[in-house]
Amino acid sequence: MSKEIPVLDYGLLTSNPAKFVQDLKQAASEWGFFFLKNHNIPQSEVDKNFALAEKFFHGPNPGDEFKINKDNVGYSGRWQEGYGMDDHISYNFSGRYRMPMTLPPILAADYDRIQEFKKSVWELALELMRGFAIALNLEPDHFAKWHDFNKDPGMNLRFMYYPENHKPEEGQTRIREHSDFGTITVLFQKDVGGLEVLSPSGTWVTAPVIPGAPLINIGDFLQIWSAGELKSTVHRLTFKNGSAERYSMPCFVGANVSTLYRGLL
Numbered sequence: 001m002s003k004e005i006p007v008l009d010y011g012l013l014t015s016n017p018a019k020f021v022q023d024l025k026q027a028a029s030e031w032g033f034f035f036l037k038n039h040n041i042p043q044s045e046v047d048k049n050f051a052l053a054e055k056f057f058h059g060p061n062p063g064d065e066f067k068i069n070k071d072n073v074g075y076s077g078r079w080q081e082g083y084g085m086d087d088h089i090s091y092n093f094s095g096r097y098r099m100p101m102t103l104p105p106i107l108a109a110d111y112d113r114i115q116e117f118k119k120s121v122w123e124l125a126l127e128l129m130r131g132f133a134i135a136l137n138l139e140p141d142h143f144a145k146w147h148d149f150n151k152d153p154g155m156n157l158r159f160m161y162y163p164e165n166h167k168p169e170e171g172q173t174r175i176r177e178h179s180d181f182g183t184i185t186v187l188f189q190k191d192v193g194g195l196e197v198l199s200p201s202g203t204w205v206t207a208p209v210i211p212g213a214p215l216i217n218i219g220d221f222l223q224i225w226s227a228g229e230l231k232s233t234v235h236r237l238t239f240k241n242g243s244a245e246r247y248s249m250p251c252f253v254g255a256n257v258s259t260l261y262r263g264l265l
């Protein structure tokens with residue numbers, strides 16, 4: 001079993017699909033986490049998002065009207081999560097439909113581009129779901145067919161900012177230990193790492209930042225849906241692992257909001 005988070009080559013999907021599916025299954029059943037290189041999401045778009053996030057989080061507080069709403073869209077300030085102990089700021093671009101004029105002005109101009117970006121991540125996640133289905137001897141669309149981007153996608157693209165904080169108090173974290181609840185998460189990291197992942201042997205392993213390779217993990221629902229074959233793994237960011245300013249961009253991909261999960265199991 002690998003001591004490090006596996007790095008998968010998406011290029012194998014065309015050159016050697018059987019090997020890709022095998023790697024995918026091994027990574028997801030041992031670690032529940034893997035890096036993916038040679039995917040088709042343009043790095044230039046990822047860079048634009050991080051540049052925008054930097055402008056946004058360093059800009060003025062967007063104000064109450066842009067605070068996170070019942071549709072899980074909007075801004076959350078410091079210490080609003082993790083029972084008041086998590087030190088991060090975020091902006092959630094959930095779902096598919098939203099009028100640009102309701103976005104904070106700094107983000108509004110990029111609305112269409114961000115929706116396109118979400119769609120490209122969504123499509124990548126669907127290809128991975130097909131790989132998982134094949135790996136588990138299910139029909140290829142077994143998971144993917146419940147994820148229709150044109151309906152009511154269970155998607156949240158999140159800009160995250162961890163401010164520099166050299167004096168955290170006892171018990172404070174950047175993001176506390178948790179697993180993600182959906183199907184698949186695709187995490188883009190900028191330049192500063194620090195994410196810790198619980199390894200198969202039960203030790204915390206710090207994920208590197210691999211330029212051009214997002215970190216992908218299985219969510220709770222895919223773990224349940226695969227009868228535990230694919231693992232939803234606990235992860236966290238503590239201050240022990242660094243206090244420098246950090247940007248990340250997780251994209252949480254989940255089944256359509258209208259899906260009655262109970263019927264799928």
Ligand SMILES: O=C(O)CCC(=O)C(=O)O
Nearest residue numbers: 160175180195235248250
């Ligand atoms: O910022 C990160 O690297 C991880 C964020 C995360 O795990 C989450 O938002 O669920």
Ligand SMILES: [Fe+2]
Nearest residue numbers: 178179180235
């Ligand atoms: Fe997470």
